[in-house]
Amino acid sequence: MLTNADLEQYQRDGYLVVRGLFSPEEVAFYRNHYMALRESGSYEGDYAGVPRILGNSAKTGDLLKDDEPDPLKAYPRMIHMHRWDEVSRRWLLDTRLRETLTALLGVEPFAVQTMLYFKPPGARGQAMHQDQYYLKVQPGTSMAAWLALDDCDEANGCMQMVPGSHTWDVLCTIKADTTQSFTDVTVPLPEGAKPVPQIMKAGDVLFFNGQMVHGSFPNTTTNRFRRSLIGHYIVGDAQKVAEFYHPALRMDGSVVELGKSEGGGSCGVWVERDGAPVIEMTGLSGARAEEHE
Numbered sequence: 001m002l003t004n005a006d007l008e009q010y011q012r013d014g015y016l017v018v019r020g021l022f023s024p025e026e027v028a029f030y031r032n033h034y035m036a037l038r039e040s041g042s043y044e045g046d047y048a049g050v051p052r053i054l055g056n057s058a059k060t061g062d063l064l065k066d067d068e069p070d071p072l073k074a075y076p077r078m079i080h081m082h083r084w085d086e087v088s089r090r091w092l093l094d095t096r097l098r099e100t101l102t103a104l105l106g107v108e109p110f111a112v113q114t115m116l117y118f119k120p121p122g123a124r125g126q127a128m129h130q131d132q133y134y135l136k137v138q139p140g141t142s143m144a145a146w147l148a149l150d151d152c153d154e155a156n157g158c159m160q161m162v163p164g165s166h167t168w169d170v171l172c173t174i175k176a177d178t179t180q181s182f183t184d185v186t187v188p189l190p191e192g193a194k195p196v197p198q199i200m201k202a203g204d205v206l207f208f209n210g211q212m213v214h215g216s217f218p219n220t221t222t223n224r225f226r227r228s229l230i231g232h233y234i235v236g237d238a239q240k241v242a243e244f245y246h247p248a249l250r251m252d253g254s255v256v257e258l259g260k261s262e263g264g265g266s267c268g269v270w271v272e273r274d275g276a277p278v279i280e281m282t283g284l285s286g287a288r289a290e291e292h293e
């Protein structure tokens with residue numbers, strides 16, 4: 001049950017952590033389940049990230065790749081497990097998530113995606129981004145439910161949120177530092193906007209709006225995973241979403257027919273107006289949903 005203070009915080013910041021929404025026993029079950037799946041095979045959409053580029057060779061100008069073993073190769077992120085794994089499907093449609101999402105959105109959502117990040121010791125994070133850049137929900141936006149399967153802090157690469165960025169338009173992306181991020185695009189932040197680390201216990205769920213700028217830094221520990229189970233939802237009055245997220249499900253599990261948003265679309269760049277940074281929608285986004293990695 002959310003309080004008025006929870007709802008106010010969500011409206012103000014664009015995100016909310018609900019503590020202990022899943023019990024220690026449930027979280028232990030999910031950890032074991034996904035580790036067993038990971039160890040027993042590979043699945044469509046597994047993704048270990050872009051190569052780590054260190055820069056350009058001073059001699060030849062060629063890109064220099066980091067040849068150190070990458071921990072993500074052994075633990076690639078899994079995607080859309082709910083399409084073939086009943087445990088994931090049940091979690092995505094869980095009553096506690098449905099009730100919280102409905103309270104935050106004001107309307108019951110449609111479910112469109114699951115993802116499992118293993119983030120083993122030494123793994124890169126994911127550069128700051130906005131989910132709506134990929135999902136292209138029309139009208140409205142998306143919402144994520146991010147369940148911590150391990151305790152998360154700055155050392156093992158907890159989530160980082162830029163409070164208030166849910167009011168921003170979709171920004172055009174720039175290149176990310178692939179020594180720190182397993183994806184290669186990010187968004188520029190105006191002066192004064194800073195990511196805030198989200199310290200969470202296993203079982204806590206972070207809910208956040210699709211315009212929200214968020215991401216995570218590398219796991220710098222030598223012995224702690226930072227696993228998370230993520231559901232992506234879209235507002236229940238949306239008419240279109242990018243093709244990659246079809247079929248969308250009602251929260252009772254039935255399929256809802258939605259249109260497919262086109263690739264591309266407009267995106268914004270920061271400009272200064274009257275001494276303050278504002279977003280001007282002058283760019284064209286080339287994002288493909290499959291790049292939401």
Ligand SMILES: O=C(O)CCC(=O)C(=O)O
Binds near residue numbers: 125214
């Ligand atoms: O878990 C992470 O490190 C990043 C997850 C994320 O950015 C997302 O689900 O959109």
